[in-house]
Amino acid sequence: xxxxxxxxxxxxVSTMTVSKVLRGxxxxxxxxxxxxFEAADELGYVPNRLAGSLxxxxxxxxxxxxxxxxxxxxxxxxxxxxxxxxRASLSIFIAESQMDPEVEERQIQELxxxxxxxxxxxxxxxxxxxxxxxxxxxxVPHIQIWDGDDPQGQVTVGPSHVEAGKIAARHFLELGLxxxxxxxxxxxxxxxxxxxxxxxxADINAAGALVSVVTDPDVPRQAESGELLTRRLLEEGxxxxxxxxxxxxxxxxxxxxxxxxxxxxxxxxxxLGFNGTSREQTINTRLTTISTDGHRIGEAVADAILASVGxxxxxxxxxxxxxxxxGNTT
Amino acid sequence: xxxxxxxxxxxxVSTMTVSKVLRGxxxxxxxxxxxxFEAADELGYVPNRLAGSLxxxxxxxxxxxxxxxxxxxxxxxxxxxxxxxxRASLSIFIAESQMDPEVEERQIQELxxxxxxxxxxxxxxxxxxxxxxxxxxxxVPHIQIWDGDDPQGQVTVGPSHVEAGKIAARHFLELGLxxxxxxxxxxxxxxxxxxxxxxxxADINAAGALVSVVTDPDVPRQAESGELLTRRLLEEGxxxxxxxxxxxxxxxxxxxxxxxxxxxxxxxxxxLGFNGTSREQTINTRLTTISTDGHRIGEAVADAILASVGxxxxxxxxxxxxxxxxGNTT
DNA sequence: GATTTATTTGTTATCGGTAACACGCTAGAT
DNA sequence: ATCTAGCGTGTTACCGATAACAAATAAATC
Numbered sequence: 001x002x003x004x005x006x007x008x009x010x011x012x013v014s015t016m017t018v019s020k021v022l023r024g025x026x027x028x029x030x031x032x033x034x035x036x037f038e039a040a041d042e043l044g045y046v047p048n049r050l051a052g053s054l055x056x057x058x059x060x061x062x063x064x065x066x067x068x069x070x071x072x073x074x075x076x077x078x079x080x081x082x083x084x085x086x087r088a089s090l091s092i093f094i095a096e097s098q099m100d101p102e103v104e105e106r107q108i109q110e111l112x113x114x115x116x117x118x119x120x121x122x123x124x125x126x127x128x129x130x131x132x133x134x135x136x137x138x139x140v141p142h143i144q145i146w147d148g149d150d151p152q153g154q155v156t157v158g159p160s161h162v163e164a165g166k167i168a169a170r171h172f173l174e175l176g177l178x179x180x181x182x183x184x185x186x187x188x189x190x191x192x193x194x195x196x197x198x199x200x201x202a203d204i205n206a207a208g209a210l211v212s213v214v215t216d217p218d219v220p221r222q223a224e225s226g227e228l229l230t231r232r233l234l235e236e237g238x239x240x241x242x243x244x245x246x247x248x249x250x251x252x253x254x255x256x257x258x259x260x261x262x263x264x265x266x267x268x269x270x271x272l273g274f275n276g277t278s279r280e281q282t283i284n285t286r287l288t289t290i291s292t293d294g295h296r297i298g299e300a301v302a303d304a305i306l307a308s309v310g311x312x313x314x315x316x317x318x319x320x321x322x323x324x325x326x327g328n329t330t
Numbered sequence: 331x332x333x334x335x336x337x338x339x340x341x342x343v344s345t346m347t348v349s350k351v352l353r354g355x356x357x358x359x360x361x362x363x364x365x366x367f368e369a370a371d372e373l374g375y376v377p378n379r380l381a382g383s384l385x386x387x388x389x390x391x392x393x394x395x396x397x398x399x400x401x402x403x404x405x406x407x408x409x410x411x412x413x414x415x416x417r418a419s420l421s422i423f424i425a426e427s428q429m430d431p432e433v434e435e436r437q438i439q440e441l442x443x444x445x446x447x448x449x450x451x452x453x454x455x456x457x458x459x460x461x462x463x464x465x466x467x468x469x470v471p472h473i474q475i476w477d478g479d480d481p482q483g484q485v486t487v488g489p490s491h492v493e494a495g496k497i498a499a500r501h502f503l504e505l506g507l508x509x510x511x512x513x514x515x516x517x518x519x520x521x522x523x524x525x526x527x528x529x530x531x532a533d534i535n536a537a538g539a540l541v542s543v544v545t546d547p548d549v550p551r552q553a554e555s556g557e558l559l560t561r562r563l564l565e566e567g568x569x570x571x572x573x574x575x576x577x578x579x580x581x582x583x584x585x586x587x588x589x590x591x592x593x594x595x596x597x598x599x600x601x602l603g604f605n606g607t608s609r610e611q612t613i614n615t616r617l618t619t620i621s622t623d624g625h626r627i628g629e630a631v632a633d634a635i636l637a638s639v640g641x642x643x644x645x646x647x648x649x650x651x652x653x654x655x656x657g658n659t660t
Numbered sequence: 661g662a663t664t665t666a667t668t669t670g671t672t673a674t675c676g677g678t679a680a681c682a683c684g685c686t687a688g689a690t
Numbered sequence: 691a692t693c694t695a696g697c698g699t700g701t702t703a704c705c706g707a708t709a710a711c712a713a714a715t716a717a718a719t720c
Binding site: 093 | 331332374376377378379380381383384389391398399400402405406408409412413416419421422423424425426437439440441442443444445463464467468552553578579582585586589607608609610611612613614615617
């Protein structure tokens, strides 16, 4: 492996000089500069950032902890984050928490062991005591994404899920619906989904329009669960005019069941999802949903990181707008 | 920041002893073990892997370079890869090449500067000379994913895109179609897509069934481009009975245009995509497509990495199966 | 009780880079 | 000619860990 010393030897200077030349610091004559560059080039030298970071005590690494990389919203966020951090030579390493506080704790420990310059983590999870202690002790600049409701003095970027529930409720009430249901899945661990549900239910209830809440802590948040629980809802009996689902995947599952059962959508039943379907995938039926722009979150996070690395303190609480994304199911 | 020395001081032993205890190496009495553990716990010590890696000359880092994180297939691969590498305390670094050889070169350099123990990169891209030189020089164990056609002595995991084209052609021919078209987009940089196209065209041509090839190097591979190019295809005149698209997004765009134009699908025109739509998102119309299981690729990659880190050499060329994923558009 | 052997712990050097400062040299001021 | 600046380059110490070996302590053997 080629090291600074190798380059120094070839260029007949000290390692320090090479270090200075390659980083563009200090005063170096043009003559030695070119000699060093040539030597580095000839040897194909690539600096060892592990050593560099250890020495400078700053790492150029950004740690990202999210529930799941396969989740489009997070993939989107990371993608735009990457392209913006790239220019500043900040590298991204990722870990999945799977929405589990215990896993989160372990992963944060792993991530911190690389001494990142910044930590991005998804909020909306009930972190363990130790996790909080760890973050406090390490005092890594960090930002919490996705959960815009619960700043608690943290730097936060994300939408308000309370507002999402309210938007959904308002939408149904403005359509004049009097019989509305909510369909969810396991939400003990997902504080954001819980908040959407609670605020939705509260507003619908206040209007006297709530007929049913179908949730099951033992089913995953997938299309199949949407099918299952919607079937359960239909069996329960009460006529329903509008259903708000935990997410788009479940809403699509629900849609399938409703259509198969002969319900007309949106004439008989309106269906509303949350965050997930992409316009790219829409052929005929487009699910009406409430969504946030992941790229926007990515940008806000990148801004905060670049500010922090530059020694400044970022704006503390950025609320991302939610939009009712009209389809043809409501 | 808490260091080994801090723990050692508190436990009244040397740093070496602490190091041994925490890594479980060497012979240490139970007595000191507990003292050390307690001290580490009390201080909330998290080892510094930068320092550790520098010392041991092995990094426990896995670098991943893919065209785009937002692409579901890669997100899927990374997700399963992460869960499998997690147990071995291997961390994942990601970077996007955007299918651009120049960007790839820069990103590989960035990634190599972290001295990863393993490099995963997506193939199907015409790497620059310098990139190849760099990889050769560094001699990092690495695996090439996605492109299963072109081993070139490399360790490779992925589907054969030549075969994908053949599967598509066979499918159309078995349906008895005599007028078949291909619709693509910019593919100079994407060797895999080119291979699919070429082998598809060759086989369709051999059967005398090719009526049109519509590609445009200046449009991105999105649904909108599918719409645009399908419109162009329809305007061109020749009657078409089957269209194979570069990917699912474009196929879905095409579907929209075809349906709007009054074509019945699949009665009048059959539509076939490649890799992308998820069953989760399907409501009524499900695009027939050819796909590979990203999780399977992830597993194969994880196996190779774990073997490599364990000092073994992995199997060199794993061809992932492609399946014709039936929908209702062919 | 002396010697060997096993067990446990500590010392020193090193990984590849960088900060801080020291040194040598040339050039202009006196 | 001597002194001082300032530029260019090198020295030394350290970042936080670990490998390899040395030392100290305890246990076992004769």
